[in-house]
């Protein structure tokens with residue numbers, strides 16, 4: 001899949017730009033009450049700027065001509081008063097608009113974040129985290145900018161342009177036509193430039209996303225980078241991606257920068273035509289100094305907003321690609337969803353049944369990987385099942401299917417007779433405890449990390465859970481006990497300590513079905529003993545699937561499944577399988593040796 005690496009550009013569906021813009025504008029709707037005062041402020045400022053040249057015309061033609069100082073002072077006073085009102089309303093508009101646009105930013109970001117949380121593993125399998133971050137942070141910011149500018153830029157400038165055209169036409173249609181004569185040239189240039197910039201901005205965003213993905217991956221794996229002295233190589237890759245980003249940016253700017261000169265040229269032509277028309281056609285009698293001054297001011301008032309509008313248009317074209325990328329995620333359907341008729345799974349005992357299960361990753365795509373074929377078994381409540389087998393055999397896949405992280409293509413999986421697809425995902429996962437090798441520790445206190453397993457747990461429940469898995473004693477030895485702040489990913493704790501905290505987190509949630517991907521890393525003997533006791537405490541009374549790497553857990557398991565060639569090659573307890581001298585025996589002997 002094209003999204004799966006920082007080296008490949010993301011593929012976006014072709015979208016209709018008008019639809020994208022309309023969809024962006026929908027985010028304004030819930031804030032319409034706050035937008036109305038912004039629009040009123042805008043109307044006042046636009047009206048003031050439209051009236052001012054008329055006052056100046058009157059000052060020159062009436063009061064300067066008749067040397068009426070009092071009249072001039074009155075007009076000057078009115079202009080100053082209008083100027084103050086103008087500034088006040090601009091300030092008010094900026095304050096209100098900033099408030100609204102930040103609320104909109106929050107709305108979109110929340111929607112995107114909530115949606116991403118519902119997406120299935122397949123989505124994350126196919127996207128580097130950095131690319132997702134680029135959309136939640138960078139692209140949403142750009143989207144906010146464009147929406148805020150629609151109100152503060154598009155509307156007032158558009159009204160100003162219309163207002164100016166009307167006033168010019170009413171005052172003198174001949175001068176008005178001369179002032180606007182280069183409009184067709186400008187429109188053609190803008191469309192020509194627009195058509196060439198959109199793809200380039202889209203390419204620039206993809207390159208930015210690749211760079212983001214790379215930097216994220218590099219920092220996440222910094223320990224590997226440094227331990228292999230790979231800084232030189234990573235720097236080279238960074239440079240390569242940064243160069244691609246820069247080139248894409250320059251390529252987009254090269255065309256987009258033509259906007260300004262195109263408008264400047266049209267502006268100059270029209271100014272020249274206006275003066276030429278005033279002198280040649282109207283002569284000094286019809287074209288008074290005041291009228292020409294007013295026309296020159298209105299011409300500026302026409303072309304300045306046109307310049308701003310074209311900049312806005314340029315920005316819109318740039319940011320439509322940001323919006324497309326945000327909407328692309330919002331339109332990605334969660335693959336694992338509740339059926340409309342799905343019910344709550346009641347409290348279960350934990351009888352897990354696979355019935356002729358077949359599963360393939362990325363079915364129907366080039367990356368299709370068939371992993372399981374016709375797998376059937378029943379795990380009784382309270383039973384501990386160890387999954388062993390060669391790497392890539394499908395052990396993790398089997399446990400992921402029990403939590404319904406992926407949907408199977410053949411057969412069915414049920415717990416206590418409830419087909420996993422007939423119950424809500426929440427009610428299923430609430431009763432499952434999943435412990436991966438990562439033992440992810442969040443930045444926060446020990447308490448917060450344990451409580452993550454049951455947010456409404458009491459202090460007593462939390463301590464009892466920690467005690468049950470042997471974590472309490474070591475936690476109490478930490479600087480602030482349960483209030484000790486842990487660093488991101490548990491840096492500062494040993495692997496064994498991280499495991500114990502993760503055990504406590506799972507213990508507190510009291511799952512009926514437990515999935516344990518046992519860590520392979522070796523830890524010191526004392527902690528190892530604590531961890532083993534912790535595991536035994538966790539397994540007690542719940543159906544457990546342990547992906548076992550350590551023989552000690554395998555020996556105690558009620559049953560061992562040897563997973564290979566898309567199914568269960570052998571099953572039985574340790575003694576039975578050893579006597580059988582089959583695949584498990586080989587595996588055991590190999591490890592033992």
Ligand SMILES: Nc1ncnc2c1ncn2[C@@H]1O[C@H](COP(=O)(O)OP(=O)(O)OP(=O)(O)O)[C@@H](O)[C@H]1O
Nearest residue numbers: 125361362369371390391392393394395396397398
């Ligand atoms: N998210 C995925 N997308 C596509 N293929 C996958 C995915 N996860 C695993 N696979 C493939 O499915 C097969 C089974 O992988 P799985 O992780 O279940 O093996 P495993 O038995 O747990 O291996 P290990 O002991 O190394 O953890 C492998 O060939 C692997 O490449």
